[in-house]
Amino acid sequence: MEFDKVLSERFSVREYKDIPVEEEKIQAILDAVRLAPTAKNSQPQKIYVAKTKEALEKVDLVTPNRFGAPVAMLICGDSEKACILKSNGRNFLEVDATIIQTYMMLKAGDLGLSTCWIGRYTNDKVYEVFNIPKNYIPYGILLVGYKSDSAVPSNMHLSRLEVEDFTVTL
Numbered sequence: 001m002e003f004d005k006v007l008s009e010r011f012s013v014r015e016y017k018d019i020p021v022e023e024e025k026i027q028a029i030l031d032a033v034r035l036a037p038t039a040k041n042s043q044p045q046k047i048y049v050a051k052t053k054e055a056l057e058k059v060d061l062v063t064p065n066r067f068g069a070p071v072a073m074l075i076c077g078d079s080e081k082a083c084i085l086k087s088n089g090r091n092f093l094e095v096d097a098t099i100i101q102t103y104m105m106l107k108a109g110d111l112g113l114s115t116c117w118i119g120r121y122t123n124d125k126v127y128e129v130f131n132i133p134k135n136y137i138p139y140g141i142l143l144v145g146y147k148s149d150s151a152v153p154s155n156m157h158l159s160r161l162e163v164e165d166f167t168v169t170l
């Protein structure tokens with residue numbers, strides 16, 4: 001899909017069709033992660049993919065916001081691989097994880113899939129429900145699937161600042 005179209009047609013989908021996402025498409029979303037920039041090329045990502053009924057039921061224990069999506073991807077950053085600046089202690093782990101999740105979201109859009117970025121969960125609950133090592137810090141869940149025919153952009157999607165509202169020329 002044309003890049004501008006991927007951007008302009010994306011909106012957070014909160015209603016999905018009950019059909020699976022093709023394995024090739026899941027793979028393509030994960031392949032896109034390999035192209036993402038990370039601080040000092042630290043590549044700290046660890047991504048958990050939930051697509052079976054059992055795994056999705058666990059996701060439902062973690063967040064009330066799955067919206068029937070057939071795939072949920074938990075994006076974590078490995079704190080042991082984090083790029084931390086020696087000079088001032090700045091830690092880029094969350095930045096890296098966020099870039100990665102953005103790549104995944106846009107690649108999914110490119111493949112004709114819909115997504116919703118989910119931040120409504122606690123890390124404590126993620127550790128309780130999924131047996132993941134404590135050095136993998138959860139930074140986001142990406143829902144992926146085919147939107148239902150009745151899915152429409154929310155009012156939040158439609159409310160956008162103008163460029164001049166957030167731009168300052170120096």
Ligand SMILES: Cc1cc2nc3c(=O)[nH]c(=O)nc-3n(C[C@H](O)[C@H](O)[C@H](O)COP(=O)(O)O)c2cc1C
Pocket residue numbers: 010011012013014065116117118119120121153154156157
């Ligand atoms: C960091 C982040 C966390 C979010 N968490 C949630 C969430 O937990 N539940 C939800 O329904 N949407 C969530 N969203 C989606 C936003 O509400 C949505 O992106 C925003 O309202 C703009 O709408 P749009 O994505 O349709 O353009 C999140 C988005 C981001 C970037």
